[in-house]
Amino acid sequence: xxxxxxxxxxxxxxxxxxxxxxxxxxxxxxxxxxxxxxxxxxxxxxxxxxxxxxxxxxxxxxxxxxxxxxxxxxxxxxxxxxxxxxxxxxxxxxxxxxxxxxxxxxxxxxxxxxxxxxxxxxxxxxxxxxxxxxxxxxxxxxxxxxxxxxxxxxxxxxxxxxxxxxxxxxxxxxxxxxxxxxxxxxxxxxxxxxxxxxxxxxxxxxxxxxxxxxxxxxxxxxxxxxxxxxxxxxxxxxxxxxxxxxxxxxxxxxxxxxxxxxxxxxxxxxxxxxxxxxxxxxxxxxxxxxxxxxxxxxxxxxxxxxxxxxxxxxxxxxxxxxxxxxxxxxxxxxxxxxxxxxxxxxxxxxx
Numbered sequence: 001x002x003x004x005x006x007x008x009x010x011x012x013x014x015x016x017x018x019x020x021x022x023x024x025x026x027x028x029x030x031x032x033x034x035x036x037x038x039x040x041x042x043x044x045x046x047x048x049x050x051x052x053x054x055x056x057x058x059x060x061x062x063x064x065x066x067x068x069x070x071x072x073x074x075x076x077x078x079x080x081x082x083x084x085x086x087x088x089x090x091x092x093x094x095x096x097x098x099x100x101x102x103x104x105x106x107x108x109x110x111x112x113x114x115x116x117x118x119x120x121x122x123x124x125x126x127x128x129x130x131x132x133x134x135x136x137x138x139x140x141x142x143x144x145x146x147x148x149x150x151x152x153x154x155x156x157x158x159x160x161x162x163x164x165x166x167x168x169x170x171x172x173x174x175x176x177x178x179x180x181x182x183x184x185x186x187x188x189x190x191x192x193x194x195x196x197x198x199x200x201x202x203x204x205x206x207x208x209x210x211x212x213x214x215x216x217x218x219x220x221x222x223x224x225x226x227x228x229x230x231x232x233x234x235x236x237x238x239x240x241x242x243x244x245x246x247x248x249x250x251x252x253x254x255x256x257x258x259x260x261x262x263x264x265x266x267x268x269x270x271x272x273x274x275x276x277x278x279x280x281x282x283x284x285x286x287x288x289x290x291x292x293x294x295x296x297x298x299x300x301x302x303x304x305x306x307x308x309x310x311x312x313x314x315x316x317x318x319x320x321x322x323x324x325x326x327x328x329x330x331x332x333x334x335x336x337x338x339x340x341x342x343x344x345x346x347x348x349x350x351x
Contacts, residue, residue, distance in 0.1 A: 075264030076326065079257045083330035086253035087114060093158065093246035094134075098151045100239045101229050103142045113137045115334030122331035131156065133338070150225035154233075155243075160197035162247040163280035164190030166255065170277030182278070182308040189281035205230035255279050257330075261322045269309040270319065278305035295324060 091111045098105065116137065117130030134152050139145030167190050170176070177183055204226050233240045255275040262270035282301040299320030306316045 072264045075260050076322070076329075079260035079264070079323075079326045080329045082253050082260060083257045083326055084333055086250050086257065087111070087118065087330070087333075089246050089250040089253065090114060090155075093243050093250060094151065094155045096239060096243045096246060097155045097158075097229070098138070100232050100236060101147055101151050101154075101225075103138065103144075103147055103151055105138065105141055109141065110138070112334075112337040115331070116338040117334070118331040119334030119338045122327045144225075146225040150229040153226055154229050157197060157200065158243055158247045159251060160193050162244065162251045163284060164194050166248070166251055166276050167278070167280040170255075170273050170275070170280075174271065174273035174277050176274070176277050176309075179308040182305050186278060186281045186305065189284050193284055201230060205234065251280065251283075252276070254283070257326060258319075258323055261326055262319055265315060265318055265322065267306070267311055267315055267319060269311050270306055274306070274309060278302075281305075298324065 088111070091107065091114050094114060095105075095107055095110050098110065113134050117132075117134040119130070120133050121130030131152050135145060135148045138151065139148035142148055167186055171183065171186060176186075204223070233243075256272065258279045259270065259272045259275040262275070278301075282298055282305065285301055286298045288297070299317045302311075302316040302320045303313050306319065307313060311319075
């Protein structure tokens with residue numbers, strides 16, 4: 001009875017806060033590309049790759065991938081298929097977050113929006129990320145862009161906990177704790193990521209932090225919605241657990257995809273545990289918005305991490321480029337959704 005009353009009080013608190021935010025119309029158009037920023041990020045990527053090839057004498061561009069065989073193609077297809085399945089679990093995570101925030105859209109609709117966003121992030125040279133596409137399309141459906149911003153932000157933030165967790169498991173289970181600098185860097189990236197997550201959630205969930213922005217105008221109402229989302233999960237630990245489980249599955253399948261790509265190149269040292277240990281910190285580093293699609297950053301990280309396992313520099317670079325190709329091929333599933341523009345609005349007002 002008390003639990004039911006507490007849940008009712010939490011729902012009433014959230015409904016009152018949402019009413020304070022209001023429904024201010026936002027143009028349902030994507031931001032324009034800043035071509036100077038695209039050229040800059042592309043230049044940084046090319047510079048990273050050129051530096052790797054120039055400074056590592058054993059790298060031979062004509063021997064990066066070797067002869068094309070049926071087995072290689074088969075493993076690449078497995079990697080792509082696993083990555084697409086990972087998108088399904090990511091959508092489950094996003095759907096759970098959205099439901100908690102009161103945005104109730106069909107799974108198929110959310111999956112379409114997510115694929116469109118991934119297509120923009122991985123396959124198109126844009127200055128805005130795929131998350132912008134997700135926020136704009138979900139916000140148009142739900143009638144509130146602030147809530148859509150909160151759902152996408154919180155869905156992304158869960159990865160900041162899952163990635164270090166998977167890396168820790170891989171490091172311990174794989175016996176990679178004594179590799180020197182690669183181990184230290186992987187651990188440091190994980191620790192910094194978790195500390196950043198804790199700091200952001202504390203600020204977002206505190207009444208004197210983002211809580212002061214509830215009911216404000218302009219961009220502040222978006223941060224106020226993030227605060228309401230954190231409060232909503234605080235009252236629903238069961239939903240938070242479901243989000244984390246889906247997140248673990250999503251990130252684990254990404255590691256499986258990297259392992260499958262390594263199998264296509266015949267890189268025996270890159271086991272599944274090695275992928276779990278070192279791809280998560282690579283994923284964190286490559287998402288820093290300097291390079292285009294993480295090009296150059298990912299390859300440099302693979303040279304550092306997998307080189308400690310006996311993988312040659314040229315093979316590590318080849319693996320990084322192949323993983324990028326797998327991501328691009330998997331994201332092509334979102335091309336039709338992106339081309340159709342998200343279709344018509346399915347919900348006219350916030351739930």
